[in-house]
Amino acid sequence: AAWDRAVRRSATPRRANGMSVLVTGAAGFVGFHCAMALAARGDGVVGLDNFNAYYDVSLKRSRQRLLAESSHGHAGVLVLAGDINDAALLRRLLSGSGAAFTHVLHLAAQAGVRHALRDPQSYVASNVAGLVNLLESVAAVSNSSRPAVVWASSSSVYGLNDNGSNGGRPFSEEDRTDRPASLYAATKKAGEAIAHAYSSVHGLSVTGLRFFTVYGPWGRPDMAYFAFARAIVAGDPVTLYAGATRDFTFIDDVVRGCLAALDAAKKKKLNRVYNIGNTEPVPVARMVAVLEKLLGKKARKRVVAMPRNGDVLFTHANVSLAARDLGYRPTTPLDAGLRRFVDWFLRYYKIDNGAAAGGKQQPPAKRKK
Ligand code: NAD
Numbered sequence: 001a002a003w004d005r006a007v008r009r010s011a012t013p014r015r016a017n018g019m020s021v022l023v024t025g026a027a028g029f030v031g032f033h034c035a036m037a038l039a040a041r042g043d044g045v046v047g048l049d050n051f052n053a054y055y056d057v058s059l060k061r062s063r064q065r066l067l068a069e070s071s072h073g074h075a076g077v078l079v080l081a082g083d084i085n086d087a088a089l090l091r092r093l094l095s096g097s098g099a100a101f102t103h104v105l106h107l108a109a110q111a112g113v114r115h116a117l118r119d120p121q122s123y124v125a126s127n128v129a130g131l132v133n134l135l136e137s138v139a140a141v142s143n144s145s146r147p148a149v150v151w152a153s154s155s156s157v158y159g160l161n162d163n164g165s166n167g168g169r170p171f172s173e174e175d176r177t178d179r180p181a182s183l184y185a186a187t188k189k190a191g192e193a194i195a196h197a198y199s200s201v202h203g204l205s206v207t208g209l210r211f212f213t214v215y216g217p218w219g220r221p222d223m224a225y226f227a228f229a230r231a232i233v234a235g236d237p238v239t240l241y242a243g244a245t246r247d248f249t250f251i252d253d254v255v256r257g258c259l260a261a262l263d264a265a266k267k268k269k270l271n272r273v274y275n276i277g278n279t280e281p282v283p284v285a286r287m288v289a290v291l292e293k294l295l296g297k298k299a300r301k302r303v304v305a306m307p308r309n310g311d312v313l314f315t316h317a318n319v320s321l322a323a324r325d326l327g328y329r330p331t332t333p334l335d336a337g338l339r340r341f342v343d344w345f346l347r348y349y350k351i352d353n354g355a356a357a358g359g360k361q362q363p364p365a366k367r368k369k
Pocket residue numbers: 024025026027028029030031048049050051052060082083084085106107108109110111112125126130152153154155210211212213214215220
């Protein structure tokens with residue numbers, strides 16, 4: 001059928017020994033960037049996304065369009081509309097389409113911790129049942145041609161400790177993960193156990209990556225840095241949680257981590273989880289100060305005590321395991337990464353804020369302030 005042909009075309013690598021990767025969540029923030037990077041280096045990519053309305057669907061459609069128009073693939077990267085819970089669809093993609101996927105980069109999930117207070121079942125459906133369905137479909141591929149799986153867990157599995165700072169130590173993979181502070185974290189923790197079971201029973205190659213607060217261009221509007229940028233521009237109040245500190249990790253570093261994990265999984269089964277962070281925790285208040293500088297406008301700050309809504313007070317990654325096994329090294333400081341975000345943000349929303357424009361120099365006459 002035409003469908004199978006389109007899938008095969010997009011899945012075909014254009015370099016010798018290239019990979020063929022099914023990227024779930026490809027219209028999402030991290031999935032979009034990974035799909036772009038894979039196509040740019042000549043790997044075959046097919047995306048899958050259900051385009052749900054958790055946040056602005058037009059942003060997801062724009063990412064899909066950019067992938068389709070990317071000149072890296074001959075005919076661009078195909079992002080199919082479909083759900084990871086659709087067993088027939090996944091079986092057809094992985095076993096019936098004739099596309100020989102070497103890898104699955106599984107990034108589709110219900111993200112965000114606060115939304116679980118409103119729609120808890122969406123987390124179970126996508127992050128638990130959806131993961132099981134995906135791994136079942138991979139296990140159903142004949143042994144010799146089974147794709148390796150790399151999937152997104154989360155730093156949220158580390159949860160909170162009593163003083164919220166992990167005793168000043170970065171989190172490493174051996175640390176406790178038995179006290180999730182949100183349903184989101186609980187489903188990611190469950191996902192890690194499920195992944196382990198599938199590698200144990202079916203011999204699947206499954207590598208988990210615990211991302212630490214990813215930010216950058218084409219980011220998620222529900223995340224704090226993005227919402228703060230919008231609020232600052234609009235002159236709306238910005239609510240800060242006292243003491244909140246995050247290991248903000250720039251998207252390009254996360255993409256490098258994902259590609260390194262895919263490459264490593266090609267050579268040998270790793271079957272474990274790795275921290276993918278920046279290793280430099282920054283108070284959220286300082287993140288806001290950088291945004292103020294880049295946007296050329298002061299935030300109307302309101303500092304409140306941390307509520308029990310699923311957020312954690314502190315994250316900080318120890319990435320020595322990922323450095324050892326994957327050669328992962330974060331390279332982007334927060335100021336440089338936020339500048340890239342703000343440049344994109346102003347362009348995408350056609351915001352003309354004169355002076356700021358990501359810190360570029362403008363003639364004084366054009367400045368609003
Ligand atoms: P995102 O919401 O932008 O991307 C996820 C995509 O998956 C969305 O486009 C969504 O439409 C799609 N999706 C959701 N449920 C689906 C389903 N059932 N079937 C098909 N598609 C579905 O989020 P993101 O920030 O790109 O996150 C990617 C992955 O990384 C997620 O697994 C997330 O939990 C994890 N993660 C992200 C961060 C971060 O800071 N962004 C941190 C830790 C972990």
